[in-house]
Structure formats: C-alpha cells, structure tokens
Amino acid sequence: MPRFLHTADWQMGRSYSRFDTEDGAALVEARFEAIEKLAQLANEHQCDAVLVAGDVFDAQTVSDRTIRRVFNATRGFAGPWVMLPGNHDAALVESVWTRATRLGAVPDNVHLALEPGVITLQSQGLALLCAPLTQRHTYGDLTEAFNGYDTSGGLIRVGLAHGSVQGLLSDDIDATNPIAPDRTDASRLDYLALGDWHGTKQINDRTWYSGTPEPERFRNNEAGFALVVNVTGPGDKPEVTPIATGRFQWHQWRETLAVASDLDQLLQRLDALPEATVLDLRLEGAITLAGEDQLLGALSVAEARFRSIRCDRSGLQLEPTDDDIAELKADGYVGEVISELRSQQEGDRGEPARDALAILAGLLKGRDQEASQ
The missing domain is CATH 3.60.21.10 (Metallo-dependent phosphatases)
Incomplete structure (x- = not known):
C-alpha cells in the first residue's frame, strides 16, 4: 500500500x-x-x-x-x-x-x-x-x-x-x-x-x-x-x-473601535494569540485618551512577544472625553487648542491633527507627573 x-x-x-x-x-x-x-x-x-x-x-x-x-x-x-x-x-x-x-x-x-x-x-x-x-x-x-x-x-x-x-x-x-x-x-x-x-x-x-x-x-x-x-x-x-507543518501564524485584522468594549475585546484577542504570530493590524474609528494609553501599552507588550506586529492607527481618531480633558488640566488656550485639534481630525489634516493631539496629551501628562514628584 x-x-x-x-x-x-x-x-x-x-x-x-x-x-x-x-x-x-x-x-x-x-x-x-x-x-x-x-x-x-x-x-x-x-x-x-x-x-x-x-x-x-x-x-x-x-x-x-x-x-x-x-x-x-x-x-x-x-x-x-x-x-x-x-x-x-x-x-x-x-x-x-x-x-x-x-x-x-x-x-x-x-x-x-x-x-x-x-x-x-x-x-x-x-x-x-x-x-x-x-x-x-x-x-x-x-x-x-x-x-x-x-x-x-x-x-x-x-x-x-x-x-x-x-x-x-x-x-x-x-x-x-x-x-x-x-x-x-x-x-x-x-x-x-x-x-x-x-x-x-x-x-x-x-x-x-x-x-x-x-x-x-x-x-x-x-x-x-x-x-x-x-x-x-x-x-x-x-x-x-x-x-x-507551519511554524508561524499570519493574521490580518481590520478593526473598528466605537465603544470601550470594542477595545477590551481587541486586547483580549491580542492576548490570546501565540508567540509565533505575524500580525498586520489596521484600526479605524475613535478612541479616548485613556483608551489610547491602554492600546499603546498592549501593542508594546505584543511587539516584544510576537514574531512581528504592524499596527496602522492612521484611521483611528482621538476623542478625549470630559474626564480626559479634566485629567489633563487643559484650560484656557491649551483647552482651545485641544478642541481645535479634535475638530481638525474630521478634515484633510486628520492624521497630523491626531498625532498633534496625542503629542500634546503626552506633554501635558508628563508635566503633571514631573510636578507631582
């Protein structure tokens, strides 16, 4: 036979x-x-x-x-x-x-x-x-x-x-x-x-x-x-x-984030993937500043654990909540800048505005952390 x-x-x-x-x-x-x-x-x-x-x-x-x-x-x-x-x-x-x-x-x-x-x-x-x-x-x-x-x-x-x-x-x-x-x-x-x-x-x-x-x-x-x-x-x-026979698993995810539970589910799925993973991830929708911090932390862990991960966040808008803004203590002119950047994400300058908003939020958080030391 x-x-x-x-x-x-x-x-x-x-x-x-x-x-x-x-x-x-x-x-x-x-x-x-x-x-x-x-x-x-x-x-x-x-x-x-x-x-x-x-x-x-x-x-x-x-x-x-x-x-x-x-x-x-x-x-x-x-x-x-x-x-x-x-x-x-x-x-x-x-x-x-x-x-x-x-x-x-x-x-x-x-x-x-x-x-x-x-x-x-x-x-x-x-x-x-x-x-x-x-x-x-x-x-x-x-x-x-x-x-x-x-x-x-x-x-x-x-x-x-x-x-x-x-x-x-x-x-x-x-x-x-x-x-x-x-x-x-x-x-x-x-x-x-x-x-x-x-x-x-x-x-x-x-x-x-x-x-x-x-x-x-x-x-x-x-x-x-x-x-x-x-x-x-x-x-x-x-x-x-x-x-x-394959050693590596290749995954291509296209995800839209709309509510907090969408992010939670995404992070759970990331955590469930094996180390022998090659992941191409593209995100769209909206995320809060707190959610952005959570996402970046999870991606940093995944980069060290997976064989390869690439994440395109260009279609993901930052939408700070009132609690986000309050935590940043962004009043006066800085608050107006944040409001303008939020609105510009809808136009042709969406990606630069998003990046600028993320940088500004990071600077404000860093300022508060230094002040508390």
Missing part, C-alpha cells in the same frame, strides 16, 4: 523586505525548518516518497548557498524525493536546477522531474506522471500528455503538476498554466498532486493542492500543511490526511 507525502510551493529564497531585518531573517529560517519537518513527518508516517509539486525555489536567481541548504534540509528522509519545476523555478535550458546539478548539490535520492514523462519508483509501487513547467507561463494543459503515458500494471498512477485547475479556483489566481478539472478520470490517475495554490485545497476525491508548508502571506487560505496520501491499490480512492 503506497503512502507518500505531498507538498509544494516552498518558495525557497523568498525575501521579506517589508519586515524588520530580524523578523525577516526568522521567517526565512522557518522555511528551511519546514523542509526538515517534512522529512521528519515522512519518517513518522512511514512514507514511501515525498512529492514536491513545483516552486521549490522562489526564483532562478537564488544564491548557491540557498540551493545547497535546500537539499541539505532533505537529508532527514532517506527515501526518494521527487521535485517538479513550477512557474517560479521552471526547467529552462539554464535554470536553478542546472546550477544545482553543476554544484553537485542534488543527493542521489532526489529525483528532478525536469522533462515530461514518467518517473517509476518500482520498489515504492509508484508511477509518477510528471508535467514540469519548462517556461514560466503556458496556455495549454501540460497534463493532457498523461493520457498517453503507459505505466506498469500494479503501480499507483500519480500525476505531478503545477498550475490552475480551470474554473474551480478563485478569480484572482493566474489563468496561465491551466489544468483540466477532470484530469484524474481522463488520464486514469489514482491521485493528482498539485502545486501553485498556496493553501491546502481539495478539488475532488483524487485531486488536491497541498499548499505551502510555511505560510508567507496574510491570505487566509489554509496554508501551513502537507498531505499524507495512502492508496491501497490501483483504482482505489486515496485517503488524504492534512498534517500541520
């Missing part, structure tokens, strides 16, 4: 320039750790092979060091690895794959599917029908060639491809590199292992996208998994089990 691990879209060499240097380096390292975890899972689940359905590398120009580290990370599983070129690392005449071969970086147990055809793993009971991308974009279905591939009797026929199943994925996925939705039936496949969609997704009983093993974007599409696939025999329905 063949059992294999299906993974894809490692995107090794991907950079995270929008993050702080320390955070970006940790996110890069997590992707290498994900490969090591895949090797560990392949051993734990007694898999016969690991199939990588495209985009092992993020670009043809990744460094030699990255190439070597990728293949070094596979050493934890001694069984066969089969790697398919995708749109990011297409099997060009001169490519990241030819460079890896020249470097002598490819271990003997790693099979590179650089040409269309069948890779037979006889002792594992697998016949792998491969449709590598030999250019970044194609407009014909490369898996159509599977129809004419003969395989030895008794072997499980597994298709390995990278592209977009026509008519079944969201509209924003690339329309290039199409794959027919009935490919498993038309080509008599027991299973079709796909890459390109970065989240785990079932197309039908025999067709799955594994998604990327380590999330790298904020889109909520079930990233951070690999698939353990069991097929009892030719023609039998495969048993597919998603296994969590």
Whole structure:
C-alpha cells in the first residue's frame, strides 16, 4: 500500500523586505525548518516518497548557498524525493536546477522531474506522471500528455503538476498554466498532486493542492500543511490526511473601535494569540485618551512577544472625553487648542491633527507627573 507525502510551493529564497531585518531573517529560517519537518513527518508516517509539486525555489536567481541548504534540509528522509519545476523555478535550458546539478548539490535520492514523462519508483509501487513547467507561463494543459503515458500494471498512477485547475479556483489566481478539472478520470490517475495554490485545497476525491508548508502571506487560505496520501491499490480512492507543518501564524485584522468594549475585546484577542504570530493590524474609528494609553501599552507588550506586529492607527481618531480633558488640566488656550485639534481630525489634516493631539496629551501628562514628584 503506497503512502507518500505531498507538498509544494516552498518558495525557497523568498525575501521579506517589508519586515524588520530580524523578523525577516526568522521567517526565512522557518522555511528551511519546514523542509526538515517534512522529512521528519515522512519518517513518522512511514512514507514511501515525498512529492514536491513545483516552486521549490522562489526564483532562478537564488544564491548557491540557498540551493545547497535546500537539499541539505532533505537529508532527514532517506527515501526518494521527487521535485517538479513550477512557474517560479521552471526547467529552462539554464535554470536553478542546472546550477544545482553543476554544484553537485542534488543527493542521489532526489529525483528532478525536469522533462515530461514518467518517473517509476518500482520498489515504492509508484508511477509518477510528471508535467514540469519548462517556461514560466503556458496556455495549454501540460497534463493532457498523461493520457498517453503507459505505466506498469500494479503501480499507483500519480500525476505531478503545477498550475490552475480551470474554473474551480478563485478569480484572482493566474489563468496561465491551466489544468483540466477532470484530469484524474481522463488520464486514469489514482491521485493528482498539485502545486501553485498556496493553501491546502481539495478539488475532488483524487485531486488536491497541498499548499505551502510555511505560510508567507496574510491570505487566509489554509496554508501551513502537507498531505499524507495512502492508496491501497490501483483504482482505489486515496485517503488524504492534512498534517500541520507551519511554524508561524499570519493574521490580518481590520478593526473598528466605537465603544470601550470594542477595545477590551481587541486586547483580549491580542492576548490570546501565540508567540509565533505575524500580525498586520489596521484600526479605524475613535478612541479616548485613556483608551489610547491602554492600546499603546498592549501593542508594546505584543511587539516584544510576537514574531512581528504592524499596527496602522492612521484611521483611528482621538476623542478625549470630559474626564480626559479634566485629567489633563487643559484650560484656557491649551483647552482651545485641544478642541481645535479634535475638530481638525474630521478634515484633510486628520492624521497630523491626531498625532498633534496625542503629542500634546503626552506633554501635558508628563508635566503633571514631573510636578507631582
């Protein structure tokens, strides 16, 4: 009964320039750790092979060091690895794959599917029908060639491809590199292992996208998994089990604060997130000066606890309450300035007015604290 691990879209060499240097380096390292975890899972689940359905590398120009580290990370599983070129690392005449071969970086147990055809793993009971991308974009279905591939009797026929199943994925996925939705039936496949969609997704009983093993974007599409696939025999329905592999959780929150309870709920949700969190937070609405102090304190704690947090507060207006104003002891001219800044937040100078109000409130609080010492 063949059992294999299906993974894809490692995107090794991907950079995270929008993050702080320390955070970006940790996110890069997590992707290498994900490969090591895949090797560990392949051993734990007694898999016969690991199939990588495209985009092992993020670009043809990744460094030699990255190439070597990728293949070094596979050493934890001694069984066969089969790697398919995708749109990011297409099997060009001169490519990241030819460079890896020249470097002598490819271990003997790693099979590179650089040409269309069948890779037979006889002792594992697998016949792998491969449709590598030999250019970044194609407009014909490369898996159509599977129809004419003969395989030895008794072997499980597994298709390995990278592209977009026509008519079944969201509209924003690339329309290039199409794959027919009935490919498993038309080509008599027991299973079709796909890459390109970065989240785990079932197309039908025999067709799955594994998604990327380590999330790298904020889109909520079930990233951070690999698939353990069991097929009892030719023609039998495969048993597919998603296994969590991701280290970091990526969250993108868009929150509107209107009343005090909104802030309380937000802070509770922040506190419930694990340390391995990458959070993009955008706040709108209004907040009191006391609430602003509470929010800034919570964000400061989160910055030290999470892997990364970015908070955009440009759409959040400061609306001091009467108690806020009384606490600031802002009477006379200073009180008039505060009133003017409050009103200016509604106009074109909203963000500068908000910042000025926050600075002024901070100065007034600092003055009172010094006076009390």
